[in-house]
Each structure stands twice: as structure tokens, then as C-alpha cells.
Amino acid sequence: KLSLTVVVGGSLNLGAAYLIAVDVYDPGTAATGEVSAAVSLPVGITLQGLGPSSAGWTCSGASCRHGPLAAGAASTVSFRVLVVSLVGCGSVITASAVSGPRSASGSAPADTGCGG
Numbered sequence: 001k002l003s004l005t006v007v008v009g010g011s012l013n014l015g016a017a018y019l020i021a022v023d024v025y026d027p028g029t030a031a032t033g034e035v036s037a038a039v040s041l042p043v044g045i046t047l048q049g050l051g052p053s054s055a056g057w058t059c060s061g062a063s064c065r066h067g068p069l070a071a072g073a074a075s076t077v078s079f080r081v082l083v084v085s086l087v088g089c090g091s092v093i094t095a096s097a098v099s100g101p102r103s104a105s106g107s108a109p110a111d112t113g114c115g116g
Contacts, residue, residue, distance in 0.1 A: 002032070002035075002099060002102045002104035003025040003026075003027050004025070004037075004095060004104035004106040005022075006022055006023075006095045007023070008020050008093060011114065012083045014085070014086055015082075015083065015084075016082070017081065018080075019080060020093060021051070021076050021079075022037055022078070023075075023076045024037055024066070024074065025073075026069040026071055026074070026102075031070050032068050032069045033099050035067075035075070035098070035099045036099070037064050037098075038063045038064070038095065038096055039093065040062070040093070041081060041088075041093060042091030042092070043085070043087050043091070044083060044084055045083055045093075046081060046084050047061060047079055048080040048081055049080050050079065051078030052078065053076045054076070055075075057075070062079065068099075092108060093108040094106070
């Protein structure tokens with residue numbers, strides 16, 4: 001089993017850049033294999049690239065890979081995003097992670113909103 005959380009750095013405002021962090025955790029007693037993770041962004045939010053907290057991750061767009069996680073270890077991949085339209089306001093930012101038969105998914109808190 002994996003555990004995953006999605007954190008958005010604030011209420012999203014038109015024209016502003018933000019960080020979205022995806023934290024992947026191995027709560028098990030054995031290491032994982034390679035971990036694949038992806039984030040899904042609502043319409044109106046564009047991916048600008050990797051954020052500063054992404055050590056060990058290799059990404060192509062919103063899909064990323066990381067080497068094995070030790071038992072009890074966690075790793076964070078963050079994305080820089082830009083709000084180009086408020087069309088997707090109220091939509092949920094989701095992410096998922098997979099390592100062999102282990103998987104997890106999560107979403108940003110429902111109260112993540114948009115401002116003008």
C-alpha cells in the first residue's frame with residue numbers, strides 16, 4: 001500500500017503562479033519498487049514545470065518517476081502551475097501513485113478555491 005497527499009499552496013487567483021505538492025509515502029514494512037506518480041489539473045490551470053521540492057523525481061509533463069522508497073520513507077514532487085482561466089474553479093486537483101501492485105490516490109482539500 002502507498003499513501004498520497006496533495007497540497008495546493010493557497011487559494012488560486014487568476015494570473016498567479018502556485019506550487020502543488022504531491023507527497024508519496026510507503027507506510028509498509030518493505031521497500032517499494034519504482035514509483036510512478038501523476039497529477040491531474042483542472043481546465044484553466046497550466047503546468048509550468050517542476051517545483052523546488054522534487055529531488056529524485058524525473059518528470060515528463062505531469063507524469064513522474066522515482067526510484068524505490070524504503071519502508072517508512074516518503075518523497076515529494078512539486079509542480080509549478082499558473083492559473084490562466086477561472087473556468088475550472090471548484091474543480092478538484094487530483095494525483096495518483098503506483099508501484100507494482102501498490103497504489104494510492106488523493107485530491108487537494110475541497111476548500112481550495114479561486115479568486116479573481
